[in-house]
Amino acid sequence: MEGNEILGIFLIGLLVILLPAIGLYGMFKKAGVAPWAAFVPFYNTWVMVELAGMKKYWFFLQFLPIVGWFISIAIIIDFVKAYGKFKFWEHALTVLASPLYFIYLGFNKTDKYLGAEAITAHKKSTTREWVDAAIFAIVAAGLIRMFVFEAYVIPTPSMERSLLVNDFLFVSKTAYGTRVPNTPLAFPLVHHTLPIVKTKSYLEWIKLDYRRWFAKPVKRNDVVVFNLPVGDTVINDEERYGSKVTYYDALRSEFNGNRTALWDAYGDIIITRPVDKRENFIKRAVAVAGDTLEIRNGVVFINGKPGETPPHSETNYVLKTKGQPLDYAAIEEEYGIRADVGEVRDLGNNLYEIFLTKEQVAVFSKLSFVETLTPVNYAYEKDTRGIGGIDVYPNDSVYCKWTIDNYGPLFIPKRGATIQLTVENYSRYERVIRTYEHNDFEMKDGKFYVNGTATDKYTFKLDYYWLMGDNRHNSLDSRYWGFVPEDHVVGKASLIFFSWNKGPRWNRIFRSIK
Known part of the structure; x- marks a missing residue:
């Protein structure tokens, strides 16, 4: 773990103990201790440990990486018990809304500090003990999954043999900086769909713009987990469509671009998803922002030089x-x-x-x-389906007669880089400018208009990446759906913690990913 990742984990812990500081000021005052201590990081938790009558080692456990976040939460929960707060909903408010709840406790005239004796005298039922433990475990696991790391299983052979089907991975969400969820109101420990009931696992009442704490760029040849960029609109039938045949593939190949006909056929099962709830994919970053990519007879070239070949591709x-x-x-x-x-x-x-x-x-x-x-090497043929021309990104058989083996050259957009807009490159960057960077972009009579203003240039707002599977002829990747914006990056695949094929693959367990 690198220095900025450690700093990020420390600062998250700092937020946990500083967010309720205003309310703590009033609560400390009620307890007869110096109220200014509420605003001193970690000294405030030392005071809480003393007021709650907890063992002093709880204070020091806060400094354990990641685990310390939950120790701090446990200290805060025990502290409110010294004010007679033993009910489940009171502890839930402490965990989920402590900045507001503590202001109420600290400044109302009803609640008093009862001391550690009140905690000792209170007895919880066995059922309540188990419920509290389960809730705490779910909250802890949910926060770790959201901000630190997530388990992921390889579902397809697109990364063979670097990664195998049924390899179980840990994906580091701090490697490129922790991404703040776009949809924070979500059921913990599931992605976009609740099991059994098959409904959305998230609410869109609150939508947050893209933010990444301590952001770092993806490095060339990293194995990256990301949200599928063309997963914004989905025909919600995993057997026939979903991420296997995307909405845009179906529109182009089955309905010849007739959007009305597509919606007439599948409108009742077409859904849209925010960025962080789009399907997770895993591929290798063969090109990064600012690179020029080209594929010649199956060999990837980056900036005119042969790219690095994955060792087990x-x-x-x-x-x-x-x-x-x-x-x-x-x-x-x-x-x-x-x-x-x-x-x-x-x-x-x-x-x-x-x-x-x-x-x-x-x-x-x-x-x-x-x-x-x-x-096998695919050359361009006008009527060949699935490997070239209209079936590979940018689906332009006039100016981009490319195949999965002979592709480009193509510039990978970089934040702050400016390109000259031309009729030839319009299809290559149209989705980037319009969809990922949220502009009104169109071409009329060979002229270009961005947000209603005529221009022949465009400056990119985000970094982009080009992701490909190591199994180059059995991978749905950037060659089919284009660039991956930085806000779609979930994390870096770091460790195989288990693997299965008719039994454990012992030689793959705890293997780092290269």
Whole structure:
């Protein structure tokens, strides 16, 4: 953990003990101690520990990273008990609204300081003890998940073999600075949908603008978890659509751009989501803000130089055997290549599509049953679906005749960078300017208008990133939906804490992610 991350954790703890300071002033005064102590960080909790009759070691436990936040909350809860506040709703107000609740306690004429003896004399029922413990655990886990780290499981083979299906990860939310939630009113420990009832897990009564505490940029080649940028509008049918076939894909490919027809067909299940509740994806940042990206015959170039190849990345080849069928069980046992996750499939006539790492290619080329092993490389063809032209970002087969293997060059927008607007690059930056940076942007008769003003230039307000899967031919990534704005970045994948494939993958547990 780096210095600014430690500082961020410390400052969050500082907020916990300073937010109720105004009310504490009145409460300390009622208890007969110096009221100014309410405004002195940590000395105020020392006073609370003494007034509540707690053991002194509770004060020192506050300085433990992250855990200290919840120790401070526990001290505050015990402190209000010295004012006769033992009911569940009173403790809930203490946790959720202490700045306001403490002002009420500190300055009304009814509530008095009763002393630590009142705490000792009060007995809680066993049920209440368990309820309090459960609520505290949920609040603590929710805050950690919101601000510090989150568990994530790899659902698809798009990052094979750097990350495998059913790898369980810890994602650090402090690595790039802690992002303040856009929708703070949300059910804890779930993402956008409540299980079983299948309704939204959040309320949009309060919407906060993008803020990130102690922000740091994403570094090139980091493995990043982010909110899917094109997940702002969703056809809420995970079996057929959802994040697999996005709203924009369906609009373009199934309805030929006819928005009215799409809404007539699916309007009752189309939903919109705020940034922090869009689907979580995980990919590698192959290019960062200010880079120029190009892909030539499957090789990524950054600023004109070959990019770094992930050590365990794989791509697909066409394998031809010498007459005999491929033994799926044998190649899974020997090389870990699995047909059940799409790493090999039969094309007929002794041909197989197979996904291999660079190291595996060297091995398979020498196997006795292999006649040929040919890499797959997609060149532009007008009518080819799914890999080029209108089916890759920016869905422009006039000025961007690109494929997933031959792409760009494309400048990655950078905060403060200014570009010349042209007819050729309009489609590349239209969504950035209009959707991500909230401008009215249009092109009329070859001229450009931003918020009603004619201009031929635009200066970006945010940093953007280009995210791709290590499994380059089996990954829905930036090549299909474009740039990832900085406000969509969730965190950095840091550690595999568990992995499963018909049993634990022991060799992957507690492995750092590179």
